[in-house]
Amino acid sequence: MEKLSRRHFLKSSATVAGGMMISFHIPAQDPSQETMIGPVAPMTTSELNAWLTIDPDNTITIRVAQSEMGQGVLTALPMIIADELEADWRDVRAEHADVNRSIRQAGVYKRMLTGGSGAVRISRPYLQQAGAEAREKLIKAAAETWGVSPQECHADYGKVHHKATRRSVTYGEVAGLAAQLSVANVKIKSPEDFSLIGLPKPRLDTPEKVDGSAIFGMDVRLDNMAYAAVQHCPVLGGRVRSFRFNAIRNMPGVILAVRFDNGIAVVAETWWQANKAAKALPIQWTIGDEGKTHSETFRNEYLAALGTQGTSVLKQGETLPALEVSEKIIESDYLVPYLAHASMEPLNCTAHRTDEGLSLWLGTQDPESALNAASKLAGVAPEKVQLTNCLLGGGFGRRAHTDIVEEAVQIAMEIDRPVQLIWSREEDMRSGRYRPMAAMRFKAGFDLEKQVVAYTNHSVTHSILRDLGAPVDNGIDPTSVEGLSNMPYEFSPKSITHTIKNTHLSSYWWRSVGSSQNAFAMECFIDEMAEAATTDPILFRKQYLANRPDLLEVLEELRQKSDWNKRLPPGTARGVALHECFGTIAAQVAEVSVNNGKADVHRIVSVVNCGNLVNPAIAEAQIESGIIYGLSAALYGKITIEKGRVLEDNFDTYHVIQQSEVPIMETHWLLSGGDKWGGLGEPGLPCVAPAIVNALHKITKRRIRSLPISDYYLQRA
Amino acid sequence: MVRIKVNGEFHELEVELDTPLLWVLRDHLNLTGTKYGCGIAQCGACTVHLNGTPSRSCSIPVSGVLQVDIVTIEGLSSDKSHPVQKAWIKEDVPQCGYCQSGQIMAAVALLEKNQNPSDSDIDNAMTNICRCGTYTRIRKAIHSVANVSGSKT
Structure with missing residues (x-):
């Protein structure tokens, strides 16, 4: 076994009884684990259930099944458990949950995928249940020790109290006994009793991120580790025909080359040596017709496909006759490019094949898929694959894919040493999995009173699900029409159609997925409709949202907070957009001016309803994070294809915004409470582009119908 | 064999002279706090101090730093007590955290040269990229070290 973290070995010897809650089954400790790690010191650390352990010094370690990629799950999810646990927050530590255990123990950590803004939205109820169950075990253990009824005891700040006799005991003192007890019918708190949820607690992972000690996938260091770099075919879909290893064999540090279908990895003593040799390696490629494609061709093909009928997604009434009798019809086409994720940490994975099995170290949004993919490729049973999920240097959807794992495992099978594969920034950016390209056509008919009497929309989108081999036989990829098929405006009749159109590039989840492109087109067209109806854009939207x-x-809150009706200096304007995704409503107003042909975004005011907040400080950071990510995409983001090759390969050509371009961001919460716990990682993003573009129209009097905005030279009208 | 001075200690290393300082730090010295982000001095994740000047270690060959005092994020303090580290903790700046070593090194260098940077001084000095968008809190943390309340102009 490699040097895993100390905690990896510290498994409790206590047996945990299972099955006390509906759909919350806690299996007994796996005995095979003890044979693997040897004898464990009795009662050093007590495991109350799969989600948490307590040390004698009261340290509480909470396992987090979602991956920390900046969104704060290593803090927010422990807060949910610790609240029910009545823990003293100062005692709480957090770590990623062990995916190997989840695989061996029938999915004990339930959902381990990180995506869909789902950490709080989806896992909150069962995390509360886990915390409450542990709390009741601790109370029961204290009561047994004192010979009193648990009903006479209560827990707070990491202690159990017996009020009548004024006795108390720390969690650390009774955790050993508590871990051996079982409790039934545990109830979670009412929201008014929350003690941690709702507080702006500092992030638990901040201290290790200010001194370089935080371990990201790329920071894993193992004895005798080699490094690998890869050269992929510059045209996606192209294959290796031949390569000349002899040309690089004598370069410093070079150990071997490993052939993949679409590229060659070079293994060396250091990564610099590996990458230098990989770049120098002569490779002959087999490239098909995809090597003749250009972005311009794609654009023309997508726009042409807008004229086809498409598959019906939603149809209410008959739009054709309604359009025929319309007094006025407006029609617009929108277009968005492929986008790279460009996480700060280029993709990497460390793998080691040993006699016992396979060990992996990486930061992944989908540890189960990573483990299973590795298991399959290596021919090693899943339970014999250990995966240490490190911190993720950004993910944004990209780190859910298993491509990097598959390459690392193929290399590990060829060498009797641990190997760390790192894609160079250029490989990371050129090697696919982009936010889909899409074209959208909208048509609206108005009557004499300027009321909307017909609405149609046809989208042509690169299908992520088709790239993943998932069935989209009915012609609709639901992720492609997010925000279009469920748009909230009451236009009737309406018709929404869709066409799947894939190119040789590959697509993947990108922060806010379909909403990232669809909110742009949809909310810009709504502004065009408001203009056609000669109505204020906020008033126009309200007019068609009577049932929402x-x-x-x-x-309304946004209208007020954004000073919508207040005058701005000449050359400055406000634009609005509204969108709902991942259970959260977000609306934004952007204040924008035009300088030297470019958009200058001064201020973005957001109003967000996600129902409830776990941690307002992290939540605000997530909205701002979505805005900044969306701003980069709106202003600069595009992947350009020439002869089938991706031209943008680093931050000099794939521009993202810097400190000097950051607008003032004001986030206002309008929380409806109740059972609504909407996601926050993504909903801050979709409105950014349309709010800016709608503001720019007021300044330039020209509609921007494609992104990025930097493709246009802007001028005041 | 090269001899370099990192965080006050001398190291003698077998390494090709064209190896960028970044990879010497990460792969030879296991100082993994300094990050690889772009390799072309665009993103700033690899920022270290060379004789006090913030420099992008991915694009500087080790042969160019033989007579230089090199300070990495690990050399700022042994206990997160540097005023900039403390400000980063107080403002809870990091999200994913990957770029923050570089951001902090850039901020330390800025504040050593200019104890009271204006917003435009910050704009000019802090060209490091953050994809999580922690920029607002970075600005706030720098101002808090300078003990001046700043507002975006």
Whole structure:
């Protein structure tokens, strides 16, 4: 076994009884684990259930099944458990949950995928249940020790108290006994009793991120480790025909080359040596017709496909006759490019094949898929694959894919040493899995009173699900029409159609997925409709949202907070956008001016309703994070294809915003409470582009219908 | 064999002279706090101090730093007590955290040269990229070290 973290070995010897909660089954400790790690000192650390352990010194370690990629799950999810646990927050530590255990123990950590803004949104109820169950075990253990009824005891700040006799005991003192007890029918708190949820607690992972000690995938260091770099075919879909290893064999440090279908990895003593040799390696490629494609060709093909009928996604009434009798019809086409994720940490994975099995170290959003992919490729049973999920240097969807794992495992099978594969920034950016390209056509008909009497929308989108081999036989990829098929405006009749159109590039989840492109097109066209109806854009939206009081409230709050009706200096304007995704409503107003042909974004005001907040400080950071990510995409983001090759390969050509371009961001919460716990990692993003573009129209009097904005030379009208 | 001075200690290493300082730090000295982000001095994740000047170690060959005092994030303090580290903790700046070593090194160098940087001084000095968008808190943390309340101009 490699040097795993100390905690990896510290498994409790206590047996945990299972099955006390509906759909919350805690299996007994796996006995095979003890044979693997040898005898464990009795009662050093007590495991109350799969989600948490308590040390004699009261240290509480909470396992987090979602991956920390900046969104704060290593803090927010422990807060949910610790709240129910009545823990003293100062005692709480957090770590990623062990995916190998989840695989061996029938999915004990339930959902381990990180995506869909789902950490709080999806896992909150069972995390509360886990915390409450542990709390009741601790109370029961204290009561047994004292010979009193658990009903007479209560827990707070990491202690159990017996009020009548004024006795108390710390969690650390009774955890050993508590771990051996079982409790049934545990109830979670009412929201008014929350003690941690709702507080702006500092992040638990901040201290290790200010002194370089935080361990990201790329920071894993193992004895005798080699490094690998890769050269992929510059045209996606192209294959290796031949390569001349002899040309690099004598370069410093070079150990071997490993052939993949679409590229060659070079292994060396250091990564610099590996990458230098990989770049120098002569490779002959087999490239098909995809080597003749250009972005311009794609654009023309997508726009042409807008004219085809498409597959019906939603149809209410008959739009054709309604359009025929319309007094006025407006029609617009929108277009968005492929986008790279460009996480700060280029993709990497460390792998080691040993006699016992396979060990992996990486930061992944989908540890189960990573483990299973590795297991399959290496021919090693899943339970014999150990995966240490490190911190992720950004993910944004990209780190859910297993491509990097598959390459690392193929290399590990060829060498009797641990190997760390790192894709250079250039490989990371050129090697696919982009936010899909899409084209969208909208048409709206108005009557004499300027009321909307017909609405149609046809989208042509590169399908992520088709790239993943998932069935989209009915012609619709639901992720491609997010925000279009469920748009909230009451236009009737309406018709929404879709066409799947894939190119040789590959696509993947990108922060906010379909909403990232669809909110742009949709909310810009809504502005065009408002203009056609000669109505204020916020008023126009409200007019068609009568049955959505939650959206109306958000818009009204935004109107006020953004100073919508206040005058701005000449050459400055405000634009609005509204969107709902991942259970959260967000609306934004952007304040923008035009300088030297470019958009200058001064201020973005957001109003967000995600129902409830776990940690307002992290939540605000997530909204700002979505805005900044969306701003880079709106202003600069594009992947350009020439002869089938991706031209942008680093931050000099794939521009992202810097400190000097950051607008003032104001986030206002309009929380409706109740059972609504919407996601926050993504909903800050979709409105950014349309809010800016709608503001720019007021300044330039020209509609921007494609991204990025930097493709246009902007001028005041 | 090269001899370099990192965080006050001398190291003698077998390494090709064209190896960028970044990879010497990471792969030879296991100082992994300094990050690889782009390799072309664009993103700043690899920022270290060379005789006090913030420099992008991915694009500087080790042969160019033989007579230089090199300070990495690990050399700022042994206990997170550097005023900039403390400000980063107080403002809870990091999200994913990958770029923050470089951001902090850039901020330390800025504040050593200019104890009271204006917003435009910060704009000019802090060209490091952050994909999580922690920029607002970075600005706030720098101002808090300078003990001046700043507002975006």
